[in-house]
Each structure stands twice: as C-alpha cells, then as structure tokens.
Amino acid sequence: MKMEKIRDDIEVPIIDLSNRSEASKQIIKACEELGFFKVINHGVPQEIISQIEEEARAFFSKPGSEKMRAGPPNPYGYGCKNIGLKGDVGEVEYLLLHPNSPFLSTHSDHFRCAAMGYVEAVKKLACEILDVMVEGLVGPDPNPKRSSVLSRLIRDSESDSILRFNHYPPSDGRIGFGEHTDPQILTLLRSNGAQGLQISVEDGVWVPVSPHPHSAFCVNVGDVLQVMTNGRFMSVRHRVAVQSYKSRMSMAYFAAPPLHATIGCLPGLATAEKPALFRSFSWGEYKEAAFTRRLGDSRLNLFTLLSQDN
Numbered sequence: 001m002k003m004e005k006i007r008d009d010i011e012v013p014i015i016d017l018s019n020r021s022e023a024s025k026q027i028i029k030a031c032e033e034l035g036f037f038k039v040i041n042h043g044v045p046q047e048i049i050s051q052i053e054e055e056a057r058a059f060f061s062k063p064g065s066e067k068m069r070a071g072p073p074n075p076y077g078y079g080c081k082n083i084g085l086k087g088d089v090g091e092v093e094y095l096l097l098h099p100n101s102p103f104l105s106t107h108s109d110h111f112r113c114a115a116m117g118y119v120e121a122v123k124k125l126a127c128e129i130l131d132v133m134v135e136g137l138v139g140p141d142p143n144p145k146r147s148s149v150l151s152r153l154i155r156d157s158e159s160d161s162i163l164r165f166n167h168y169p170p171s172d173g174r175i176g177f178g179e180h181t182d183p184q185i186l187t188l189l190r191s192n193g194a195q196g197l198q199i200s201v202e203d204g205v206w207v208p209v210s211p212h213p214h215s216a217f218c219v220n221v222g223d224v225l226q227v228m229t230n231g232r233f234m235s236v237r238h239r240v241a242v243q244s245y246k247s248r249m250s251m252a253y254f255a256a257p258p259l260h261a262t263i264g265c266l267p268g269l270a271t272a273e274k275p276a277l278f279r280s281f282s283w284g285e286y287k288e289a290a291f292t293r294r295l296g297d298s299r300l301n302l303f304t305l306l307s308q309d310n
C-alpha cells in the first residue's frame, strides 16, 4: 500500500469577497498555489443555503427503496456507491441534477423551490468569482466581451453545469469519494460541519480542508480552467475520507461551458516564453474523455501539446 501523509499545517485561504481588489490578488495566488480557496461575504443568503440543505437532508433520510426510484443517475438522478460508469465505488450516495430544472419528477414543490433559489444564487456567485479571476489575470477591461470571457460560458443557456448532492453516512476511515480532479471550470462546494474533504498537494500528501467557517463556500479550479489559464491555475486532486461519528453532506455546483464551446488558452496567457500547453478542444470532447475513464485517471495529459514533452 502507498504511504500517505496528512499535513494539517497547510490552510486553505479564506478570502473576503467584499474587498474586490484584495480578493482578486488572493484568489489568483490561491489558484496558482493550491487550486482551492474559501470565500466569505459571498452574497448567498444563509436562508437560501439552509432551505436546500434541509430539503437534501430530508431526501437522503428517505428509505433506500424510495431513493432508488429516483435513479439511476444517467445523466440525472439518484446514485448509491457506484460513481460513474467505469466501476468506481465509494461510501457515498448522491443526487445529480440539471441546474436549469434542479429537481426530479418525484421531488416536492418545496425541494424544487429551494433548489431553484440555490442554483440561481450559486451561479451568480460563480460568475462573480470568474470575473474577479479574469480581472486579476489580465487586468480590468471595460469591454464586457473580454471581462466576462469565463462567466459568459456559465451564463449561456446551454451551459452544461451540474448540481450534485453528496451524502456520506458515518464509516470507519473509509474513502467516501476517491481521488480525482473536477473536469469542469469551477466548483462551488458547501458542506455541513463534518470534516472529510482532503486535497493532494503532492503525490500521497493530503491536506484536510476544514468545514469552517460555516458560512464559507469552498471553491476549486477545474481542469477546463487549468487549460484556459495555460496551466497557471491548478486543478488539484481531492477526495473525501468518511468519519466514523458524523455523516457528511455536501452540495457541489460544477460550473461548466456548453458542450459545443471551444476550450483553449485565454487571449494573452500564451506567450513566446510560455507557449500554449494544451491543444483546443470542445467541452463535449473533454467530457467524453473524462467520463469514459476511471475517476482517478488523468485526462489533461491527453490534450497536452507534444512540444511540451521535448
């Protein structure tokens, strides 16, 4: 078995979004160094978060047979233990929903209402963070076409974003969700007070991400953002280790482009000194590569330009 080390001397930075220019610098630094950060003063009302958390908790506490009727998750619905189609398993049950209609026919009006309010708020937050990132990367730009180059992909009515609820019942030190990177642009994650999320700062070395402060969202860079920043931002491997005494519930909003969108380096980020690291591709092509492989497989290297290997 591979030796593992836990490092609890590294903290994921907590960034206050109410100070935009400071936040912009801190976000860039965090994305370059860790690929993860937390945001506070993010503008998503606590009421909206509490309502959907309550509905999700109620859903997961239903009898298994009832939840099974909301599955299988292809592409949307309830799943249990099996993650993806390639044989990955975890100590997790989950619900995958489309943000344009984040509910299933079996869900109550309360669930529908709460999920719609939540998606609207996190989508707005994701767009704001992406705009702040662009400002930090290439400077303020009065041309909205350029300053919203990332957020436009999310606002597009055909955006392929996903809302995912994860529930990890207590279990002794087992891995709830195996190590992986998120393929999309950006992930906004909320969790209850249970520990469990860990990020890999180097092979076999894991940094626990505390669920504090409770008001925060945890944000991480996805593979597509690594490509669009020409490797400046890192899409970092992470996993969930389940605790023995407390169940964990998380809600992840994966902000993604439309399937047909062309993904490539942002203008100005590939230079003579640092040429483009990856070839362009469509999100549909990348998604296919991600979902036809195992959870922990790397896929970005399939899109690396060969000249980089020389």
Ligand SMILES: O=C(O)CCC(=O)C(=O)O
Binding pocket: 164, 166, 177, 182, 189, 191, 197, 238, 239, 240, 249, 250, 252
């Ligand atoms: O449940 C969590 O905290 C993280 C889950 C995760 O990494 C994912 O759904 O991609």
Ligand SMILES: [Fe+2]
Binding pocket: 180, 181, 182, 238
């Ligand atoms: Fe993830």
